[in-house]
Amino acid sequence: MSREPIVSPLSRERIVEAARGWIGTPYLHQSSLSGVGCDCLGLVRGVWRELIGPEPESPGVYSADWAEASATERLAQAGFRNFRPVGKTDFEAGDILLFRWRANVPAKHVAIAVSTNAMVHAQDGSSVCEVALSHWWRRRIAYAFAFPGVPDLNV
DSSP, X not given: OOOOOOOXXXXXXXXXXXXXXXXXXXXXXXXXXXXXXXXXXXXXXXXXXXXXXXXSSOOOOOOTTHHHHHOSOHHHHHHHHHSEEEOTXXXXXXXXXXXXXXXXXXXXXXXXXXXXXXXXEOOTTSOSEEEEOOHXXXXXXXXXXXXXXXOOTTO
């Protein structure tokens, strides 16, 4: 199901609302359709389209083990090109979080913070859901980014 871009100014509240709108979407590798299927990157891509419009770049084809196979920070590099970096402990609601499963491997999971204590994400074997940012998740945050044009609340 494709949604029309939201016409009001981009805000953290709108990002959170859009992310929560994907809850229940089944996990489907390389997909990005609300209510139909998405993976973690597809969730962020879909929220971008809903709030901003056309995606700035295509991720291309990627396998489930792309990070281990390439050993490059491909996801983080795209984050630096398209989002505003924020400190990985300074994120706010509406920010993008990138996770590293283990030390010395590229970050390969992405989620949208809906508060400083919770996130919305898609993970293999589950539908899109909102979960607590427990210690397990927090210690794996490798990068954090804000959507372009979203004001920093801590200024």
